[in-house]
Amino acid sequence: GDSVTQMEGPVTLSEEAFLTINCTYTATGYPSLFWYVQYPGEGLQLLLKATKADDKGSNKGFEATYRKETTSFHLEKGSVQVSDSAVYFCKANAGGTSYGKLTFGQGTILTVHP
Amino acid sequence: NAGVTQTPKFRILKIGQSMTLQCTQDMNHNYMYWYRQDPGMGLKLIYYSVGAGITDKGEVPNGYNVSRSTTEDFPLRLELAAPSQTSVYFCASNQQGTNYGYTFGSGTRLTVV
Numbered sequence: 001g002d003s004v005t006q007m008e009g010p011v012t013l014s015e016e017a018f019l020t021i022n023c024t025y026t027a028t029g030y031p032s033l034f035w036y037v038q039y040p041g042e043g044l045q046l047l048l049k050a051t052k053a054d055d056k057g058s059n060k061g062f063e064a065t066y067r068k069e070t071t072s073f074h075l076e077k078g079s080v081q082v083s084d085s086a087v088y089f090c091k092a093n094a095g096g097t098s099y100g101k102l103t104f105g106q107g108t109i110l111t112v113h114p
Numbered sequence: 115n116a117g118v119t120q121t122p123k124f125r126i127l128k129i130g131q132s133m134t135l136q137c138t139q140d141m142n143h144n145y146m147y148w149y150r151q152d153p154g155m156g157l158k159l160i161y162y163s164v165g166a167g168i169t170d171k172g173e174v175p176n177g178y179n180v181s182r183s184t185t186e187d188f189p190l191r192l193e194l195a196a197p198s199q200t201s202v203y204f205c206a207s208n209q210q211g212t213n214y215g216y217t218f219g220s221g222t223r224l225t226v227v
Contacts, residue, residue: 031212032212032213034215036215036216042220042221043204043206043218043219043220043221044157044204044206044216044218045218046215046216046217049213049215051212051213089156089157091216093212093213093214094212104156104157105156106155106156107155107156107157
């Protein structure tokens with residue numbers, strides 16, 4: 001069945017370090033792919049998205065490229081800040097009978113130290 | 115824009131009590147969802163709706179009911195609260211189509227004692 005697998009955390013980095021959080025998906029056809037961020041005590045917010053192969057989504061210094069050949073959508077940031085500490089969720093939106101039922105990845109906790 | 119509004123923000127229930135979690139969106143989104151998030155865990159889909167009058171079960175529907183009489187509102191009903199339902203509940207909505215991201219409410223933190 002359709003699913004999303006995220007890199008397990010937690011991830012702990014020092015400020016200005018490079019960040020990668022892996023996400024791979026299994027879905028029928030070509031889903032749209034999303035990254036969401038959840039800050040402590042808040043709901044999820046859409047961070048970025050890509051709707052077709054080779055698209056790159058970007059926002060707030062974060063980037064992710066839709067790789068059809070590896071079915072991946074890894075989140076990257078060149079220089080993290082303390083304010084990036086949050087939980088990050090990957091999600092795929094596939095059409096057909098799976099729509100609405102696909103869950104989020106399990107989430108990756110990121111902690112950035114000064 | 116208000117976006118997705120959830121009420122209440124916090125609630126403590128006794129075992130066996132009932133309550134309704136309210137969710138309203140003002141973006142004219144057809145699709146709406148209820149998720150629960152247990153401490154330190156990811157999101158699990160409880161129910162979703164693709165339009166007024168249409169609802170369907172997600173991964174963990176047992177112990178919950180929903181209705182969708184209007185496009186704007188998607189209340190979640192707990193009939194007989196159990197400690198296993200202690201969680202944070204999030205409502206979300208999006209436009210029809212796979213290219214659209216979700217807009218989330220700020221959540222309802224429910225404790226059943």
